[in-house]
Every structure is written in C-alpha cells, then in structure tokens.
Amino acid sequence: MKTKRVFDGQRGVITSIFVASIFVNLLVLTAPLYMLQLFARVMASGSLPTLLALTTGAAIALVFFFLFDVIRQRLVARLGSRLEARLSPAVLQALISGALPAALRSAEPIRDIQDLRGFVTSPVFIALLDAPWSILFIALIFVFSPILGLVAVAGLAVLLTLGVLSEMMARKPGETAEEAARETNAAVEEMMLNAEIIHAMGKTNAQIGRWRGRAFTAILFGTLVTDRVALMTSLAKATRMGLQIAVLGVGVVLVINNQLTPGLMIASSILLGRAAAPVEQSIAGWRALLKARSAVARLNLLLAHAETEGARMELPDPDGRLSVEGATVVLPGRQDPLLMDITLTLQPGHALGLIGPSGAGKTTFARALVGLQPLVRGHVRIDDAALTDWDPEQIGRHIGFLPQQVELFRGTIAENIAMMDPGAKPSDVVAAAKRARVHELILALPGGYNAEVGPRGSYLSAGQRQRIGLARAFFGDRKLIVLDEPNANLDPEGEEALASAIEAACARGAIVVVVTHRLNLLRRVSHAALLQDGRIARFGEARQIIEAATQPLSRHQGDPGQDPKVTPLAPRRAARQGHGADSTAAEGAPS
Known part of the structure; x- marks a missing residue:
C-alpha cells in the first residue's frame, strides 16, 4: 500500500500554479522591453504614434499580467485550503484511532497543517516559485551585454551564498526553538488542565517557574534565529542595491564607449532587480520556510504511521x-x-x-x-x-464506553448524550437518559436537556458528569x-440508579x-x-x-x-x- 504524502492529490493545482507563473514572469518583461523600445524607436524618431502604439501594447500586457497574477494568487490560496481540507480529517482520524506512536499523539499536527497553509499562501512561497526565472532574466542580460551579465551573475552568486549561509546559521537554533515552543505549549495545556489543584495547593509559582525554563529556551533560540536571518536579510538588501548600482555604473561606461545603448542599460537594471527580488524575499522568509519544511517532515512521518485501510464490508448487526x-x-x-x-x-x-x-x-x-x-x-x-x-x-x-475520567464536550446535555451527533433524535436522547436512570436528574437542572455543560463539563459536578457519561454509554443500540x-x-442514590441501569441493560x-x-x-x-x-x-x-x-x-x-x-x-x-x-x-x- 502506497504511503500518503502531504502533497498527494494536488498535482493539478500545483501544475496550474506553475503555468500561471510562466505567464506572470514572461509578462514581467513588459517594462524592460517597453523601456528598450522607447529609447530605440521613439526617442530616435520622435514619433508619437509609435509611442501610442507601444504604450497601448504595454497596457494590454499589464492587464494580462494582472489577470494571471490574480489567478496565481487564487490558485495558491486554493492549494492551501485543499491541503488543510484534505490533511486535517486524515490527521484527526489517525490521532483518534490510536494507531500512532505515543510521540505523535498530540494536537501539534493540526498546528503543522495551519503553519503549512500559512506558508503556502505567503509571499515567500510566491518568491520561491519566481526564483527559477532569475536564470532567464540573467540570460537576457547576457544577451544585452556579456559584461553586465557577468556582473549580474556575480551579484546573484553572492545572494545565493547569503541564502545558504542563512539556512546553515538558522537550521539548528530553529529546530531547537520549535521543539522548545512545542514543550512550552504542552506545559501550558497541562497547567490549564490542572489549574484548580495548582492554585489550591499553592504551586502556581513553581509551575510558572517550570514553564519559564522551557519558554526561555524557546525565546532565546527564537531570538537567535531572528537575529541571524535579519542579518542575512539586511546583507541581501544591501547586496541587491549595490548590485543595481554596479550594473548602472558599468552600463554607463559601456554607453560612453558606444558598447551599449541607454535603453539596454536601463532594461538590464530592471531585469536584474526582478532576478534578485525572489532570492532576497526567500532569505527574508527563511524562518517561515524552515517551519514549513519541518511541518511537512512531521506530517509525512505521521501519514506514514497512520493506517490507511480501504472501506470494509459491513457485517450483519x-x-x-x-x-x-x-x-x-x-x-x-x-x-x-x-x-x-x-x-x-x-x-x-x-x-x-x-x-x-x-x-x-x-x-x-x-x-x-x-x-x-x-x-x-x-x-x-x-x-x-x-x-x-x-x-x-x-x-x-x-459499543458503549464510560472511561474513568469522564470528559464532556462544550455544548448541551442532550448533545453530549448523543456524542454531538446533529442527526440524533431527541426521543433517542431521552431514551438513553431513562436507561441510565438520569432523566429526572437532568430535568431538575436549569434548562434540562438544553443546559450547557461548559468547557469539559465544568458547569456540572463530578457525579453529574459521570451520570451524563453513563447516559452517553447507553445511547443507541448498544450490545x-x-x-x-x-x-x-x-x-x-446514584449508585443504586447505576445498578438498576445495568440490570435493565442486561435484560434487553x-x-x-x-x-x-x-x-x-x-x-x-x-x-x-x-x-x-x-x-x-x-x-x-x-x-x-x-x-x-x-x-x-x-x-x-x-x-x-x-x-x-x-x-x-x-x-x-x-x-x-x-x-x-x-x-x-x-x-x-x-x-
């Protein structure tokens, strides 16, 4: 059986995004080509009709650029939505089924899906899509002038080196910060679950101190990652600006020596800016890229452990x-x-x-x-x-099951008895309550079956929660x-009602x-x-x-x-x- 992967089933959307990116990046050439034609045709001839024709063509190209860019943005948004819509049910099913190793049984995979969707819909993802087109833009600069092409290649090589250094400098502290952040969130969840006993036994400061140690690690390494990425981002910005200055300076020398036209010089500067922008944005968003990469690795590991079985034939009841x-x-x-x-x-x-x-x-x-x-x-x-x-x-x-620790969902008593099933019949809910001998207890509560139980059933006493859980175990045709x-x-009184409910269930x-x-x-x-x-x-x-x-x-x-x-x-x-x-x-x- 083939193991599921994060991006399985998304080939059509991803292909459409790449096709849209082709048109977007081709239409990016509108500005440099327009500039080139202005210097080569309009300024040389002084023809206003030529200027009007060129401007009209450029305007039409920009309209198509706008349309394809909107299409790409929407496709990217759809990709993020499809990933979350497809992965979330599979991940939840794996978490609930208990088929995963203990290390993977947490709510973190849902956060990983949300982080992945946020990255896919971010400008960093678009920059990564545009990065391969930098090669085309550099090639065009080579066509205009091999000397300017060499300057552009040298500058782009510096930017790529900064990107690699940024990844190497941020990888280890980034992984440490993510792990510490997960432990910090887990500690907070534990504290919230045990807030009453922590407060009653005077251990608030001790628990906060325990949390602070983990949080300090997350903050320390998170700050370290931010500082290193910020350093590389600032260097990348300065390098890009210096690179454009270098292209213009070398271009002026070539123009003076009649080796290059002013239009080609300006067009080369525009193309270089477009070629360097995705690399610079990728460096700025390197931390988001690292988080997304870690999220994909963890989700792939979870999907590999999850049992994916086909539909089974239903047996007779x-x-x-x-x-x-x-x-x-x-x-x-x-x-x-x-x-x-x-x-x-x-x-x-x-x-x-x-x-x-x-x-x-x-x-x-x-x-x-x-x-x-x-x-x-x-x-x-x-x-x-x-x-x-x-x-x-x-x-x-x-099958009906009542665990030692009864947990209720946020909702009404009736919804909890029916396990939050929106299709449950009220008559079946009342029948289950009567089987569990809690019908009168429920009616005595303010609101009856419509009474809210609160978060985790906190509005009810422990005994009331247990008896509602008992009615839930008796709901439906339980064998x-x-x-x-x-x-x-x-x-x-509740114990006698429980014993009577057990006898009645056996009688059925x-x-x-x-x-x-x-x-x-x-x-x-x-x-x-x-x-x-x-x-x-x-x-x-x-x-x-x-x-x-x-x-x-x-x-x-x-x-x-x-x-x-x-x-x-x-x-x-x-x-x-x-x-x-x-x-x-x-x-x-x-x-």
Missing part, C-alpha cells in the same frame, strides 16, 4: 456475544505484559464485574474490549468476528457496554462489563473476574466469588453501615490456592 481469546498487551518500553493470555466468554444478557488490585490491568482490559488498546497477541471477538475485522463506524454504534469505575463519584440482551470493587454492584452482576498481575486469577459466577471475597470479613472488625470494597489477597496466598476455576483470591475490606 451483532447479537452481542463476546469472547476474549488469549488477549495479551505489552506496552512499548516495557518487557512485562500488562495483560497475559486473558480468555473468557460472555453471552448476551451477562454482566461481568472486574475486580483486582491497582495495576492489575483492569483499565487496560476494559480499553482492549472496546478496541482502544491494541493486542500483541489474541483477539477480542464479537459474534465470532475479531474486533479489528469490524468496520469501526459500524461496531462503534453497538456491549464497558464501564470503568462508573460509581467513583456517585452517591448512594446487552453485555455489561463493569470495573468496580463495590459489593453493591457485584451483587447485581451475573459474573465476576479477579485480575491479578495481568492474569485472570478467578472467573465465574459473581455469587461464588462474592462469597469467597467476603469470608475474611467475618474475621475482621468492619463497619456494617458501609458497603465494603473487594480487595484481592496477596499473590503468595493466591498461588497457594491455585489459579483454577475453584480457587479464591479475594479479601474484603471496609470502604
């Missing part, structure tokens, strides 16, 4: 049978697997409670069930078809619903997998599994596992008024009891 076969997860940089040979089967209507100590792999397993965590070995199957064989859009309509610590922020034929330690929820599920060190230490009917888990409670003094948490035993005890279907490895503890 699933009944909801779930089977996990030898699921193994190993993260990059780690030798020990997070999950090892997880195997289990659930039928429609089953509910599975996942328990285990911190770091046992519960969240990783939950993410693997919904396709967010790739497996190095094994399969997650729905209706005997591996999750990776389903069309993501199709199977996604039948598999995975809930990761869904009762972490719920009060007893859905499979519910819930990560929890609360016995109140474990008593309402049909199956339970104990994860320990990335393996299933015990799997079976929830009743049996609850009995084994709560036996130690009779030997300890507990608070009968609280719902206990299930906490696994130490690994050595689990090893003594074995890992078979009848082994037990759970111990209760008060919450």
Whole structure:
C-alpha cells in the first residue's frame, strides 16, 4: 500500500500554479522591453504614434499580467485550503484511532497543517516559485551585454551564498526553538488542565517557574534565529542595491564607449532587480520556510504511521456475544505484559464485574474490549468476528464506553448524550437518559436537556458528569457496554440508579462489563473476574466469588453501615490456592 504524502492529490493545482507563473514572469518583461523600445524607436524618431502604439501594447500586457497574477494568487490560496481540507480529517482520524506512536499523539499536527497553509499562501512561497526565472532574466542580460551579465551573475552568486549561509546559521537554533515552543505549549495545556489543584495547593509559582525554563529556551533560540536571518536579510538588501548600482555604473561606461545603448542599460537594471527580488524575499522568509519544511517532515512521518485501510464490508448487526481469546498487551518500553493470555466468554444478557488490585490491568482490559488498546497477541471477538475485522463506524454504534475520567464536550446535555451527533433524535436522547436512570436528574437542572455543560463539563459536578457519561454509554443500540469505575463519584442514590441501569441493560440482551470493587454492584452482576498481575486469577459466577471475597470479613472488625470494597489477597496466598476455576483470591475490606 502506497504511503500518503502531504502533497498527494494536488498535482493539478500545483501544475496550474506553475503555468500561471510562466505567464506572470514572461509578462514581467513588459517594462524592460517597453523601456528598450522607447529609447530605440521613439526617442530616435520622435514619433508619437509609435509611442501610442507601444504604450497601448504595454497596457494590454499589464492587464494580462494582472489577470494571471490574480489567478496565481487564487490558485495558491486554493492549494492551501485543499491541503488543510484534505490533511486535517486524515490527521484527526489517525490521532483518534490510536494507531500512532505515543510521540505523535498530540494536537501539534493540526498546528503543522495551519503553519503549512500559512506558508503556502505567503509571499515567500510566491518568491520561491519566481526564483527559477532569475536564470532567464540573467540570460537576457547576457544577451544585452556579456559584461553586465557577468556582473549580474556575480551579484546573484553572492545572494545565493547569503541564502545558504542563512539556512546553515538558522537550521539548528530553529529546530531547537520549535521543539522548545512545542514543550512550552504542552506545559501550558497541562497547567490549564490542572489549574484548580495548582492554585489550591499553592504551586502556581513553581509551575510558572517550570514553564519559564522551557519558554526561555524557546525565546532565546527564537531570538537567535531572528537575529541571524535579519542579518542575512539586511546583507541581501544591501547586496541587491549595490548590485543595481554596479550594473548602472558599468552600463554607463559601456554607453560612453558606444558598447551599449541607454535603453539596454536601463532594461538590464530592471531585469536584474526582478532576478534578485525572489532570492532576497526567500532569505527574508527563511524562518517561515524552515517551519514549513519541518511541518511537512512531521506530517509525512505521521501519514506514514497512520493506517490507511480501504472501506470494509459491513457485517450483519451483532447479537452481542463476546469472547476474549488469549488477549495479551505489552506496552512499548516495557518487557512485562500488562495483560497475559486473558480468555473468557460472555453471552448476551451477562454482566461481568472486574475486580483486582491497582495495576492489575483492569483499565487496560476494559480499553482492549472496546478496541482502544491494541493486542500483541489474541483477539477480542464479537459474534465470532475479531474486533479489528469490524468496520469501526459500524461496531462503534453497538459499543458503549464510560472511561474513568469522564470528559464532556462544550455544548448541551442532550448533545453530549448523543456524542454531538446533529442527526440524533431527541426521543433517542431521552431514551438513553431513562436507561441510565438520569432523566429526572437532568430535568431538575436549569434548562434540562438544553443546559450547557461548559468547557469539559465544568458547569456540572463530578457525579453529574459521570451520570451524563453513563447516559452517553447507553445511547443507541448498544450490545456491549464497558464501564470503568462508573460509581467513583456517585452517591448512594446514584449508585443504586447505576445498578438498576445495568440490570435493565442486561435484560434487553446487552453485555455489561463493569470495573468496580463495590459489593453493591457485584451483587447485581451475573459474573465476576479477579485480575491479578495481568492474569485472570478467578472467573465465574459473581455469587461464588462474592462469597469467597467476603469470608475474611467475618474475621475482621468492619463497619456494617458501609458497603465494603473487594480487595484481592496477596499473590503468595493466591498461588497457594491455585489459579483454577475453584480457587479464591479475594479479601474484603471496609470502604
């Protein structure tokens, strides 16, 4: 499969831009040719009709110059728009799909696309298009006078040398400044996400100091790049002006010696200015060119890593049978697997409670069930078809997921329940809220379903956000619903509503997998599994596992008024009891 590149599919627009540039640069010759004819014909003959004819021809040529230049500018603008319109969806899809390495999973590629579009529509890009035409203009000067041609070549060589020096001087500090700027922006995003805890714990100055160190590096090297490019730009301007003076001075000597006409001298000066202008502008915009080049390199790397798969055939809508076969997860940089040979089967209507100590792999397993965590070995199957064989859009309509950290979009409660789908029916939104037992809670809020949740759901409490996220997981025809610590922020009333929602979902034929330690929820599920060190230490009917888990409670003094948490035993005890279907490895503890 051919790897996508940034400029793939833009050949027609780029070709049109080059064709327009041909006409623009040919019509640039209007002024020097007009000047040449004035000295050669009009001033020699004094013919006003000739002057009128030449002026009319020049005016027509300028009209065409204007038209072709406008066309080129618009084509360049269209190229920038097409690049952003084509690349942004592909980049977003790659970022959301999780198919990229961790180093590429950020919002920076979107900024790279915007930087690339800004460069394409800038005067620097136009100057680069015009730069090859400098050779033609220098060749014409050679035709007029070989001596002036040699002067022009020497001056242009100096300008090109300044351009190369500018690139060499700005490359390393420019890369360092860009990297530091990205780290600075990432630090600011982290500070904004954790602004409340930073302020509450009195670490504002410490965090600003941490940010200042990165920002100082970006500022220092950015200033260094600016200074070096400015130095080269000023030298280029002085060189161009000196070059035109040199051409005029040498031209006057040639005119005095009758080796050149005044018209050819002035025409050579105009052509030299036109030949040197693109090189000078390129030097002035060298930093923008460096940023654009880095952006293209990063985008090409991202597109190379992104999986570009063709459209998949849709399978029949699933009944909801779930089977996990030898699921193994190993993260990059780690030798020990997070999950090892997880195997289990659930039928429609089953509910599975996942328990285990911190770091046992519960969240990783939950993410693997919904396709967010790739497996190095094994399969997650729905209706005997591996999750990776389903069309993501199709199977996604039948999977509900509630992560530990519930994030809401800026919008209304109804929009968040429908995952911002503009085609969602209000009746389906209300039905999902009722399934999640949050309909009355929503109606009690000011504005009801039309209430704004604010940025990241900040207008709602943590418990309210979690229950809205639960309704989102129940929206539509969900056959598999995975809930990761869904009762972490719920009060007893909310926890009871959650348990009722799980029972109702199972009654409709859905499979519910819930990560929890609360016995109140474990008593309402049909199956339970104990994860320990990335393996299933015990799997079976929830009743049996609850009995084994709560036996130690009779030997300890507990608070009968609280719902206990299930906490696994130490690994050595689990090893003594074995890992078979009848082994037990759970111990209760008060919450």
